[in-house]
Amino acid sequence: MTKNSIKEKNNIIENAIVGLANGDVDAMDILYSTIKTDVYAFALSKVYNKNDADDILQDTFVRIYENAKLYVPLGKPMAWVFTVELNIINRYFQLKSRYDVLNDETIIHDIVDESNDSKNNEIQDEYLIMLLESLDEFEREVISLHLVSDLKFREIAEMLNKPLSTILSKYNRAIKKMRKISKGGKLNEKK
Numbered sequence: 001m002t003k004n005s006i007k008e009k010n011n012i013i014e015n016a017i018v019g020l021a022n023g024d025v026d027a028m029d030i031l032y033s034t035i036k037t038d039v040y041a042f043a044l045s046k047v048y049n050k051n052d053a054d055d056i057l058q059d060t061f062v063r064i065y066e067n068a069k070l071y072v073p074l075g076k077p078m079a080w081v082f083t084v085e086l087n088i089i090n091r092y093f094q095l096k097s098r099y100d101v102l103n104d105e106t107i108i109h110d111i112v113d114e115s116n117d118s119k120n121n122e123i124q125d126e127y128l129i130m131l132l133e134s135l136d137e138f139e140r141e142v143i144s145l146h147l148v149s150d151l152k153f154r155e156i157a158e159m160l161n162k163p164l165s166t167i168l169s170k171y172n173r174a175i176k177k178m179r180k181i182s183k184g185g186k187l188n189e190k191k
Contacts, residue, residue, distance in 0.1 A: 009034065013077040020068035032061060038078065039085055046089045056092060060085040131178045139174035142167055 012034050019027030036057065043056035063084050071080055132140050145151045145159070153171065157164040 010075060010077055013081070014073050014075070017064065017068050017071045017077055017080070018073060020065055021071060028061070028065060031064070035078070035081060039081065042082060042085060043089065047092060052092065056085065056088050059088045063088060131181055134177060134181055135174050139170050139177070142170045143174050146171060 013031060016027040016031035016034065020031070039060050040053055040057045043053040043060070044050065047053055047056065060081070064081065067084065071077070132143065135143065141160070142156060145156045146153065151159070153167050154164055157167045160167070
């Protein structure tokens with residue numbers, strides 16, 4: 001693409017966004033046909049899944065439509081578009097991360113079956129204790145605060161005066177350790 005064609009494309013995009021801000025719904029057709037490939041390619045490069053990239057593409061155009069009035073024309077409309085899209089992609093990963101954490105929590109819930117058989121409960125309690133004992137003290141604390149006390153990771157980080165990333169990392173490592181042991185791994189194995 002030449003400098004002139006890039007400049008022309010930027011003008012088309014900028015005019016379309018400004019048009020949307022002023023209530024011109026036809027501007028969305030122009031904007032969509034001009035940048036849909038760029039927006040889709042960027043999404044696909046981040047999420048590696050065509051269906052998710054399609055969802056992000058649609059969400060991006062909805063968000064552009066909703067927020068067009070916030071756009072300040074500075075000659076670089078794609079920077080604004082990609083910022084909008086990146087926020088959607090970040091939200092996608094946050095939700096995906098929460099979903100993955102919920103899936104990880106099933107290990108605990110699979111172990112702690114809510115049956116009324118006291119002998120069975122005793123065995124499950126011993127097994128759960130054995131799994132928790134395989135963790136270091138800090139991992140046990142994070143697991144307990146999150147799963148038993150039902151605290152959010154951010155709350156745990158504040159309570160323990162640790163960065164959120166440390167709490168998430170410890171939690172994920174602890175779940176992986178417990179999963180490995182529950183699948184027949186050895187207690188004292190490293191990773």
